Amino acid sequence: MRIGRNDPCPCGSGKKFKRCCLGKRDEEPPEEPGEEMSPVPLRDRRALERGLADLRRLLDRQNFESVEESQAFLRRELARGGGRLPRQEGRSPAERAQDLMYEAFDAEGPRRLDLARKALELWPDCADAYVLLAEHAEDRERAMELYRKGVEAGERALGRKSFEEDAGHFWGLLETRPYMRAREGLAHCLWASGRRDEAVEHFLDMLRLNPKDNQGVRYSLLACLLEKGDGEGAERLLRQYEGDITASWAYGRALLAFRKEGDSPRARRLLREARKTNPWVPDFLLGKREMPRVPPEYVEFGKESEAVHVVCEQGEAWRQTPGALDWLRAR
Secondary structure, three states: OOOOOOOEOOOOOOOEHHHOOOOOOOOOOOOOOOOOOOOOOHHHHHHOHHHHHHHHHHHHOOOOOOHHHHHHHHHHHHHHOOOOOOOOOOOOHHHHHHHHHHHHHHOOOHHHHHHHHHHHHHOOOOHHHHHHHHHOOOOHHHHHHHHHHHHHHHHHHHOHHHHHHOOOOHHHOHHHHHHHHHHHHHHHHHHHOOOHHHHHHHHHHHHHHOOOOOOOHHHHHHHHHHHHOOHHHHHHHHHHOOOOOOHHHHHHHHHHHHHHHOOOHHHHHHHHHHHHHOOOHHHHHOOOOOOOOOOOOOOOOOOHHHHHHHHHHHHHHHHHOOOHHHHHHHO
8 A cells, every 4th residue: 555645654653644754844944932953054954855765765665555554564664774764775767866966965075066967867857966066056147047957857857736736835745845945046046146026936936835934935035025125025924924933034023114114112122022032133234243254054043143144134125224224223
């Protein structure tokens, strides 16, 4: 019996397969106050998806009579491997190409790009290969071209049916992640190239496909909307993720309030709340602390690393708002 997306997960968690091991949300932002994102470089997090691929392949290659049988099988395999599943080598060109990309994400130096090129030779629709090549491109135009090829490759690999049936929980499906990574990279390149409306459209559609936003697309989108001066769009986005506890959300709210109301009691209150969320942001915005040449690879809530990311995203919006920095300094 093939395990369906809506069947109970074989790991015994009691959750649906698509909400548990199939779509394990190992890259979701922390939801509880004070919880920190794991200090693991991006490429290593991508390499961790190899374990999910092994699980998917192992289950797909069995013929279970019941969910209980699949759960017992999985427990035996985990016990036999000391808590790890046996490696499931890819059989199709697509699987073998993706395996090469898992190796590439863990590799260093020229070997990373060599593996990406080999992956494309095996399977021309390997979106992650285009993503990695774009990350090492010599200039923005070349990166944009590669990201666009990755998006197109992902669209071909997934097929139109997936975009119709899986919209709403895209990241929960392992095979959609390379496409989403390529699209995020393309959106950033478009924004940096001055094609702002196109970038915003990509970010908005990514949130439609995956409203849980495991990638943190909403933070880039908020910065774009603030910089464009789209107050209504920014307010809609803030409401959509009203429970967000990050400094990006707190300082975005404060800036919007100042733009609408000036130095109002509400704007002051929101700024106080933002400073409680992360007290380091004003120092970086006002130049009291020097920004690092390279942003930190991971974020710790309430710490300087988070403040650097907020200023990288929203700094221009604060600077271009008349009186905003003076207000921040005075308060």
